Amino acid sequence: MVLDKLSTSLKESMKKILKTTHVNDALINDVLKDIQKSLIQADVDIKLVFELTKKIREEINKRKDRFSQKELIINTIYQELVSILGEGNTITIEKKQEIFLLVGLFGSGKTTTCAKLGRYYQKRGLKVCLLGLDTFRPAAMRQLEQLAKKLNIPVFIDEKEKNPVKIIRKYKKELKNYDLIITDTAGRNALDEQLTKEIKNIEKELKPSYTFLILPADIGQNAKNQTIAFKDAINIDGVIITKLDGTAKAGGALTACAFTKTNIQFIGVGEKAEDLEEFKPKKFVSRLLGMGDLETLLKKAEEVIDEVQAREVGERLMSGKFNLFDLSFQLESMRNMGSIQKIVSMIPGLSMANLPKELLGVQENKLRTFKIIMDSMTKEELMNPEIIRAERIERIARGAGVSEKDVRELLKQYKQMKKILKKMKGAGQPKNLRQLMKQFKGIKGLM
Ligand SMILES: Nc1nc2c(ncn2[C@@H]2O[C@H](COP(=O)(O)OP(=O)(O)O)[C@@H](O)[C@H]2O)c(=O)[nH]1
Ligand SMILES: [Mg+2]
Incomplete structure (x- = not known):
């Protein structure tokens, strides 16, 4: 499961509240201290953690009601945790011919996520295809092709062409037959001038409906700087955080994105094509707290x-x-x-x-x-x-x-x-x- 360790300790805190016979300030202090510790261990920014617990305490005091104190505390913790995760998924696929453009650095999970998104929307009845524009890494196109073939999703690549814009032009007519085109691009070690220019050229030719920045969860709070850098250079409509299954520190990336007011649209929770979820903060937090829903x-x-x-x-x-x-x-x-x-x-x-x-x-x-x-x-x-x-x-x-x-x-x-x-x-x-x-x-x- 995602954020196992955080979830285990948050569940302990919930149990502490439920098990107590007397709700008093000492219990609230105790629980808030536990929550602070858990969140910091999950790499959430310390300042944000202290702001959060302060807010929880204020909310509890504001709405004190003798007959439902435990519900009040749990509910407040839930609400405030939801609020630091931002809005979540806002994607609506309405018109035909939607185009997704996936951008990000090397190894962030772009190619894998293309296939996952393809699978996701194919299952929902859309006519989907993948478009490979990573002309930088030799084996990139073939990786995309293999993933697509496994899922029976049509894929457009050109291993010989070095200019991504020319690949778009080459397939322009054929691409019109699809409801959704999911585009893979090349990464770099960092967002340099060359990558920025490349993405800008692709953007101009492709006119994507949504551009997603792909961030691996293990970069932690660095997600903040990366998001800011990409947003300064190009248009970003949301982020997709991958590899959430592989780190105990995913709290950093998740909260950093909300901090930059960039919606986390999807999360990658494993290596398989099915391991993609729309990011819904409410659902996510109630699962972290160990309950099906509120x-x-x-x-x-x-x-x-x-x-x-x-x-x-x-x-x-x-x-x-x-x-x-x-x-x-x-x-x-x-x-x-x-x-x-x-x-x-x-x-x-x-x-x-x-x-x-x-x-x-x-x-x-x-x-x-x-x-x-x-x-x-x-x-x-x-x-x-x-x-x-x-x-x-x-x-x-x-x-x-x-x-x-x-x-x-x-x-x-x-x-x-x-x-x-x-x-x-x-x-x-x-x-x-x-x-x-x-x-x-x-x-x-x-x-
Ligand atoms: N565990 C896990 N691995 C992932 C996830 N997404 C991608 N990967 C792995 O990360 C590596 C890099 O992914 P890739 O899509 O090639 O990254 P790209 O360079 O951005 O295209 C691959 O080994 C993927 O299998 C995820 O959500 N969970
Ligand atoms: Mg790739």
């Missing part, structure tokens, strides 16, 4: 949160400790059969076998009001509701846009719940589920 990612996060919190609340219930955080989770859980099941399963000696149906008849309006009220409370008040007296009640009610009566009702619920839990603890484990439910049902107005 939706599964968030769903997974929710499931784990449920499980961890259920276990935690279960433990707190049994130990007699209980605060408004727990109550809010309890209230949330009432809507969700799965969560109740989990909580009950945490309590020794109980099973779900005979769960009364009434348990699920929760008053939605009431839950909503309670949640709004709790959103207006400080962390201290939630952790230690005993401190909430008249003055605080007035403030909370104002903040939540509810009556003081509503706030008092919530506190009453909390006290009753706490009393029941104490009694439960005193009486030992409830003998059976019905007894437990009876105790829960003692909380008036809730069920």
Whole structure:
């Protein structure tokens, strides 16, 4: 896989978030530090890494929401990672007679990528051909021909001609029969005057719809300078990064291109003709983070949160400790059969076998009001509701846009719940589920 090492360490960071029972600043610091380390190891520019983690922290603080902190953190990391990779693939093949021109230095992967692109668009129903203009290296034309033959793609070359412009002229008429012409060119050790001139002449004669700069991932952050140099000399519509499979440092090339505002259109991820992908930053990052797509990612996060919190609340219930955080989770859980099941399963000696149906008849309006009220409370008040007296009640009610009566009702619920839990603890484990439910049902107005 591409960027294996980075992916492994990012997945570890995601796991750390999912597994934690208390989301706090220490966890966020810890995770951000891990991410910094992973990205720097993948050759991402240090300054960019620090800017990124700073932005993640700011976003998290801006959108803090007690009930979905883990999703918020994961989502923010995902979003910000996507944003440093630029826009990605923007190619649209509309008109007939599209022409791709591939340029780049020696060994960057131009010829291989011509064949890959041919395969890619052939599979999508286009009538494709390849055009070989590398008159510089003796065996270049034959390499292109061999690759094309394997894929049954027509190829136009002239091994004797030294002037690429003449080759274009020679085949001009025939090329008109194709939807897409993919053009291979010669490279050099560096972008020198000769290469620039050669590409400019080809450009003038061929009039390509897209010119792609081919960059091998192993040049790392150097991709920035190379892209800038090529862009200064000729028109570049996007880059294709090859050999992503062969280096742990591909983060450098990927982020450097975005930095120069040059879209990465495709990525080469292997030597075979099939090893080419459109570059889609969202898809790429969700894969790096180890989830199929964002939706599964968030769903997974929710499931784990449920499980961890259920276990935690279960433990707190049994130990007699209980605060408004727990109550809010309890209230949330009432809507969700799965969560109740989990909580009950945490309590020794109980099973779900005979769960009364009434348990699920929760008053939605009431839950909503309670949640709004709790959103207006400080962390201290939630952790230690005993401190909430008249003055605080007035403030909370104002903040939540509810009556003081509503706030008092919530506190009453909390006290009753706490009393029941104490009694439960005193009486030992409830003998059976019905007894437990009876105790829960003692909380008036809730069920
Ligand atoms: N592993 C890997 N090898 C690649 C990839 N793209 C190209 N190569 C290899 O890189 C070498 C140079 O490629 P070539 O297309 O001849 O480069 P050119 O000089 O720019 O035309 C060849 O051995 C290719 O097989 C890729 O995405 N992954
Ligand atoms: Mg070549």
